[in-house]
Amino acid sequence: MTDAQDCTRIKMIDAAIKLFNAQGYSGTSVRDICHEANVNPALISYYFGSKKGLLESLLVQFFEEYLHILEETLAEQGEHCARQLLLTCLKRALIYQQENHHLSRFVHREITIDTMLVRELMSTYLMKEKHIFYHVLKRGMDQHEFKKQPIDFIIIQLRGMLTMPFLHPQYIREVHHLVSHEQYFINHYLQYLTQWVDSYLCIRTKVKVPTFVRATTV
Amino acid sequence: MTDAQDCTRIKMIDAAIKLFNAQGYSGTSVRDICHEANVNPALISYYFGSKKGLLESLLVQFFEEYLHILEETLAEQGEHCARQLLLTCLKRALIYQQENHHLSRFVHREITIDTMLVRELMSTYLMKEKHIFYHVLKRGMDQHEFKKQPIDFIIIQLRGMLTMPFLHPQYIREVHHLVSHEQYFINHYLQYLTQWVDSYLCIRTKVKVPTFVRATTV
Known part of the structure; x- marks a missing residue:
């Protein structure tokens, strides 16, 4: 071209x-x-x-790039702990949507309609997304980083948290007076997601005995 | 009539x-x-x-009933602890959407489009919804039931969790093989939300010393 x-x-x-x-x-x-x-x-x-061809092209382009980002993260961070891997996935997924926030809003809305095209997108891209998150969460649980919880529900919640600011920018603006594609929002939201991962998913590390206590014991 | x-x-x-x-x-x-x-x-x-009048009637009817349920819960459970109040709100909000799952899906999708009507709905109903959740969360934090966290983000997450199964039934069916308006799903999902409230929002109650330990000490 x-x-x-x-x-x-x-x-x-x-x-x-x-x-x-x-x-x-x-x-x-x-x-x-x-x-x-x-x-x-x-x-x-x-x-x-046709118009339908244009629609298909938009949806496929969005998901191809999105899945590519997740797959690349998984490949390049292969040896990292599950917590770090999940946080990198979340961060990159947010940035990708921020950079394409108009497209993201349209895609997230469009895939709530029940059409043949949407079913095909589900069975290819959203199945892959599920498998990636499943893999990371399962690894975290097996390695005793994450608490054992129903993985499907965690993935449903994760997907909701990842798409909400981009599907619903108007709700976030009109009701909470925040602009969801701006950098300060993304930074704060990522902090919030990190805190969610740490306090909801992660098994708390055992409380360390403060050094002075051990010192006096010795 | x-x-x-x-x-x-x-x-x-x-x-x-x-x-x-x-x-x-x-x-x-x-x-x-x-x-x-x-x-x-x-x-x-x-x-x-007109067709627009029909649309308006559907959206207003949905939100009127929804807000009525939340306001009634707040009024009748006035003296309950914040945790119990929040869980009752979540349960009733889920059941209401389950009973009207076709309408819910349409409403949740429609309010992602930026029109004058949607702005009016936001500034009346969704502002009220926010105030109700704000009230419950703030009370929980003031009474040291809930951890101090950014309330706006919690409400955004809560709204995402409450609407996800009804906005996205097809995703949940095709990708997770669950039917989001069926009773078993609602029961499990409510358990999951309860667990989220307990482990993410609530301050953990101090670990009780098991009785047998105290017994031997005596």
């Missing part, structure tokens, strides 16, 4: 994300997208086949 | 919830709804003014 073609494609994708977010997928026409992107309507079929 | 009118209204609401869930709000026409409900299209304007 030439630079000009790539640029046209990106312009159409940006216009689609903007309009899908504002009007919903069904409420947006091919004509709207091309008008917003200032391109010829014929180009939709050239680049994506 | 006569019984026959009430019945027609309910038939239209049920048809709308079904179609909005399957095709999205924008993707559903007044004609579709009346065809599904087997009523004359003119009745939409008689009962709801």
